[in-house]
Amino acid sequence: MTGEIHTSKIEELRVVHQPLARHDQAEKIAGTTRYAGDLAFAGMLHARLVRSQVPSARLTRRDVTAAVAVPGVISVLLGEDVPNNEIRVDVPGQTIAVGALQASMQVLATDRVRFHGEPIALVIAETEDALAIACELVEVEYEDMPVVSDPEAALADDAPSVHEGGNLLAEWHIDRGDVDEAFAGAAVVVEETYRTQFVDHAYLEPEAGVGWLDDDGVLNLRVATQVVEHYRDVAKILGVPDAKVRVIAPYVGGGFGGKEDMTVEPYLAIAVHRTRKPVRMLWTRNESLLARAKRHRNVMRYRTAADAEGTLLAHDIEIVSDAGAYAYLSALVLLYSTVHACGPYRVPNVRIRAKTAYTNNPPTSAFRGFGGMQMVLGYESQIDEVSRRLGIDPGEIRKRNALARGDRLPVGQEIITEVQLAQTIDAVRERAGDKPVPSGPRKAVGRAIASNMQSYGRLVWLNDSSAAWIGFEMDGSLTVRCGVPDIGGGQASSLGQIASEILAVDMDRISVHFGDSALTPLAGTTTATRQLLMSGNATYEAAVLLRDQVLGAVAADTGQPIDSLRIEPSEIVGPDGATPLLTALQACRRRNVPIEALGTFFGPKGTEVTRDLDGDRIFPDFTFGTHLADVEVDLDTGEVRILRYIAAHDVGRAINPMSVEGQISGAVVQGLGQALLEDVVVQEGVNLTPGLFQYMIPTATDVPDIETVILESGEGLGPFGARGIGEPPIGPPIAVIPAAIADAVGARPTTLPITPERVLDAVARGSRASA
Amino acid sequence: MTATDVTVTLTVNGAPTTRTTGGHVSLLRWLRDLADVTDPKYGCGEGVCGACTVLVDGEPASACIVLAAQVDGAAITTAAGLCEPDGSLGPLQRRFHEHHAAQCGFCTPGMLLCAHAMLRDATEPLSRADIREQLHGNLCRCTGYTDIVDAIEDAQAQGIAR
Numbered sequence: 001m002t003g004e005i006h007t008s009k010i011e012e013l014r015v016v017h018q019p020l021a022r023h024d025q026a027e028k029i030a031g032t033t034r035y036a037g038d039l040a041f042a043g044m045l046h047a048r049l050v051r052s053q054v055p056s057a058r059l060t061r062r063d064v065t066a067a068v069a070v071p072g073v074i075s076v077l078l079g080e081d082v083p084n085n086e087i088r089v090d091v092p093g094q095t096i097a098v099g100a101l102q103a104s105m106q107v108l109a110t111d112r113v114r115f116h117g118e119p120i121a122l123v124i125a126e127t128e129d130a131l132a133i134a135c136e137l138v139e140v141e142y143e144d145m146p147v148v149s150d151p152e153a154a155l156a157d158d159a160p161s162v163h164e165g166g167n168l169l170a171e172w173h174i175d176r177g178d179v180d181e182a183f184a185g186a187a188v189v190v191e192e193t194y195r196t197q198f199v200d201h202a203y204l205e206p207e208a209g210v211g212w213l214d215d216d217g218v219l220n221l222r223v224a225t226q227v228v229e230h231y232r233d234v235a236k237i238l239g240v241p242d243a244k245v246r247v248i249a250p251y252v253g254g255g256f257g258g259k260e261d262m263t264v265e266p267y268l269a270i271a272v273h274r275t276r277k278p279v280r281m282l283w284t285r286n287e288s289l290l291a292r293a294k295r296h297r298n299v300m301r302y303r304t305a306a307d308a309e310g311t312l313l314a315h316d317i318e319i320v321s322d323a324g325a326y327a328y329l330s331a332l333v334l335l336y337s338t339v340h341a342c343g344p345y346r347v348p349n350v351r352i353r354a355k356t357a358y359t360n361n362p363p364t365s366a367f368r369g370f371g372g373m374q375m376v377l378g379y380e381s382q383i384d385e386v387s388r389r390l391g392i393d394p395g396e397i398r399k400r401n402a403l404a405r406g407d408r409l410p411v412g413q414e415i416i417t418e419v420q421l422a423q424t425i426d427a428v429r430e431r432a433g434d435k436p437v438p439s440g441p442r443k444a445v446g447r448a449i450a451s452n453m454q455s456y457g458r459l460v461w462l463n464d465s466s467a468a469w470i471g472f473e474m475d476g477s478l479t480v481r482c483g484v485p486d487i488g489g490g491q492a493s494s495l496g497q498i499a500s501e502i503l504a505v506d507m508d509r510i511s512v513h514f515g516d517s518a519l520t521p522l523a524g525t526t527t528a529t530r531q532l533l534m535s536g537n538a539t540y541e542a543a544v545l546l547r548d549q550v551l552g553a554v555a556a557d558t559g560q561p562i563d564s565l566r567i568e569p570s571e572i573v574g575p576d577g578a579t580p581l582l583t584a585l586q587a588c589r590r591r592n593v594p595i596e597a598l599g600t601f602f603g604p605k606g607t608e609v610t611r612d613l614d615g616d617r618i619f620p621d622f623t624f625g626t627h628l629a630d631v632e633v634d635l636d637t638g639e640v641r642i643l644r645y646i647a648a649h650d651v652g653r654a655i656n657p658m659s660v661e662g663q664i665s666g667a668v669v670q671g672l673g674q675a676l677l678e679d680v681v682v683q684e685g686v687n688l689t690p691g692l693f694q695y696m697i698p699t700a701t702d703v704p705d706i707e708t709v710i711l712e713s714g715e716g717l718g719p720f721g722a723r724g725i726g727e728p729p730i731g732p733p734i735a736v737i738p739a740a741i742a743d744a745v746g747a748r749p750t751t752l753p754i755t756p757e758r759v760l761d762a763v764a765r766g767s768r769a770s771a
Numbered sequence: 772m773t774a775t776d777v778t779v780t781l782t783v784n785g786a787p788t789t790r791t792t793g794g795h796v797s798l799l800r801w802l803r804d805l806a807d808v809t810d811p812k813y814g815c816g817e818g819v820c821g822a823c824t825v826l827v828d829g830e831p832a833s834a835c836i837v838l839a840a841q842v843d844g845a846a847i848t849t850a851a852g853l854c855e856p857d858g859s860l861g862p863l864q865r866r867f868h869e870h871h872a873a874q875c876g877f878c879t880p881g882m883l884l885c886a887h888a889m890l891r892d893a894t895e896p897l898s899r900a901d902i903r904e905q906l907h908g909n910l911c912r913c914t915g916y917t918d919i920v921d922a923i924e925d926a927q928a929q930g931i932a933r
Contacts, residue, residue, distance in 0.1 A: 028876025029864045031810030031850035038809040204814045204877040253877030285815040488875025658871040669915035692819040700906035700916040
């Protein structure tokens, strides 16, 4: 731990809030964890996709003759061979259907491809070698079609259509107050356009899985996924009942949203369905970078009005995002952009026009921060510029405008929990001390802060739910079952901690079974920073139910009032003394009291939104934070070195402070990669960065130690007052780095990634401004 | 067996292992698919990410860009080879565990071997910047590296290389 914890709520906790080393980490460090690609069956087959080599074309010929003739090849499948050749994208997980998306794509393209890397054929072979040869021999002829490569150009009337019906996939509006009047009366107006890039999740584990049929004819898929509920989508493709498909999520080697949509699942399923044999599919890094959905690149035009005291009066915002070739979750990602566009500030007059457009670029979909994070660059740069023009301290102006409990967001939602934004600003500044001095004459040092808010939990009209089951074994140990996929954030372990806290069973006597659509209660997706809120609360509820069942049996046996009893390690303690836990469990059995309980937690409810956003609650709640960065800029080369980085968030309550710190530190570095390094370069629809040589994520030498400050208001909606922390810390880095550069050189980069060329451009603009 | 097949014998974490396969098969595939040694991971297939790092006769190598036939007869150490004989975590691994240096864990086996080699070979104390420099061939997307550097620094302070 290289951080601090500031707690404003003290309660007696035995296991929760302890920085426990997790058992799943021990197994990963020992090298024994079997990830999705690590399981093999004797005699299993191998499958691989043949993908489009062009971004936009009609398929005039697909010939598998030569491929099928390769010794060891079992089958080469085309779209016509798929029972229902359609992937319907709806909001996955424990939700009901959503009208906003209505997105679909072919499982295997039959007549038209719309992006570089789109799947066309599925080759199944006995060996990896035969597979590699056969994939080269599938013949595809393309008749090129126009390439739509820019989302703004895509919205022009005369642009070629990527899909029938035009390129506008979705739009959202907010109209609050009187924007024009606010601008007319403003002391300062700031106007700027910000651009973010396509970003790849680049988890270390490429997409992988194994599928097999079991004795009851159930098709099993053990895959790297954030969503076991995709079993329903697979069943529809195969044309079998939902109950005949099972998805198992072993420990996942990183998700970040990239394993929220299906990846290998439909293809593995088709191969198993067709051959009746176990099949393994491993995507190469090239496939992962080429064809899996990316983070949306956004164009964000901000016009901001403030009065002479720095009070924000109005935002007039236009957003255009690049949806790529297929819809996936783009409509909802854009909704997040729209709702988060004004940041953690009170803004009475707001006009937002947001559009997302189809192009022939790689599809875009979920990625940590889900549309909310790009907006941090916009709203934080704008408030900085207001503070600079008015000569108000950047921390002071943020505090002056910070949301507080009872305020309403422009979308209409009321903030119902305490906002500790000001405390996070003070926390990073107190820790930072004095600004460092430059290391040489042609170096400049800059310091900045950036704050943000990010929702945790799903859109309330998705009717989200999660369930968890807890049972005592007769020896007093504990089994927890919950369908949560664990993608490395300690999702399963934290449920064990919650159960341990309430039922007073030591962690090493608890097993958490997770991520199995057939054998664990369905818990929904590990996305949207929702699992601690949803499955944490479900586990809490199950544990309380179970505890009260056991206490009730002891009360009945001993005649002590139930509310005088409490559960302690290995015993139930009351005014008349202690009853051993094992005796209590026997009492339950004798009295027909279950020694297990199912807890189901339902997320907050709300009304589905329409294009014109003017409602009430849209998210369960938000997490707030502030980051501080010191950077040194080389004025001759444009190189940026991050000298110091401090991140503070109010997490409500840290269930496991080490996991919280790890989430913050990892998200910050992922955000720093987006700020300075990463770019999925797509030229006329062709992806030019399909390898880790070209697509560069931060190494250990690119980033400093990330210092964290954890604030605990106890105000979150999760168990023990926890807020979600998985996504929130990824937003501020993309704003604080350009702000620190601006502090150093006098002008702000507005386009990501901030390459040395863009830094030198800022240096030139800065010296012109000061000349 | 075909004309291009070769028989390769490697001592993997102390266990002599012999397999016959195509001469083009990488050490990574040989270990994972033929010997069921799955702790070295495929992350990129071109020697960039470090997830497949193993020790070949004590020296770190990216197993995805080494042919098994090239290293016939070598001793191979994977992360599992850093465990105690009873399978429990070895001293370096325990530092990783205590410092929360693994999240998804996919980069961890490679990180451990890189850390082991740098601590073993250090002729003078490594600063945090030195540690970061030597880790730059092993990518991690979850931790932000801070906890990994902490673990290695702590191991160094306690005189642990393995």
